[in-house]
Amino acid sequence: MPVDTGLNKEGMIFQRDQYAKGGLGVRYWDYRDRSALQHVIGNDILDAGCGEGITLEKLVKLFPKAHVVGIDTEPENLEICRKHGLPAQEGSLYALPFADASFDTVLFSEVIEHLDTPEKALSEIFRVLRPGGRVIIIFPNDRTFLLARLAIGMIREAFYNPGHVRQWTPRQIRKSLNAIGFVPIAGSSIPFLFWSISLHHIAVAEKTHD
Secondary structure, eight states: OOOOTTSOGGGOOOHHHHHHTOSHHHHHHHHHHHHHHTTOOSSEEEEETOTTSHHHHHHHHHOTTSEEEEEESOHHHHHHHHHTTOOEEEOBTTBOSSOTTOEEEEEEESOGGGOSSHHHHHHHHHHHEEEEEEEEEEEEOHHHHHHHHHHTTOHHHHTOOOOOOOOOOHHHHHHHHHHHTEEEEEEEEESSSSGGGOSEEEEEEEEOOO
16 A cells, blocks of 8 residues: 555555565565566556556566656655666656656556546656557556455455545546547456456556557
8 A cells, every 4th residue: 555644654554565465465465566577568668656666676677678666756765766776756646757758667556545636647648659559558456455354354454545536436447548548458457357256357458659
């Protein structure tokens, strides 16, 4: 879960602390990332909203010859990334500090649900992608997560406020991507076929023109 700066330090749940616990949750987290990262193309890769850098670290290891960079707005997240030697920098998702057509792939993992104006961020991602480039979007099903965490006794995590502004659905994300000019090419709900009982949805779309 991303650092929520609206909470006291005592109330925060940090991604790396959760990941260090191991167990079923981490196995699922790794499965989610494998499912998403199989869609990565090219040698210039942006992790937009990289958080504490767990998935950014996987990108660096999976694509050692690629130019990989993460961006985040929270200084605390960036400090954690840099502590782990990761290529992260500060910047706004609404005004990405990169030239037009700079990237082949943009990963947008568990970020869109936090944004007040997600279409503005998607437009910026469209701008920095090269023609033929891909955006990979991952977003959670909050209702299923609540039930799953309660079922395995993760009471604190179940009722933690992650700061989500909106619950997205696969249909809504396709509509928003089409409105920006993207062409959706893949979509899958995991770990089950049906969104209503799944934990995440992965949407992949291409930029086909400038």
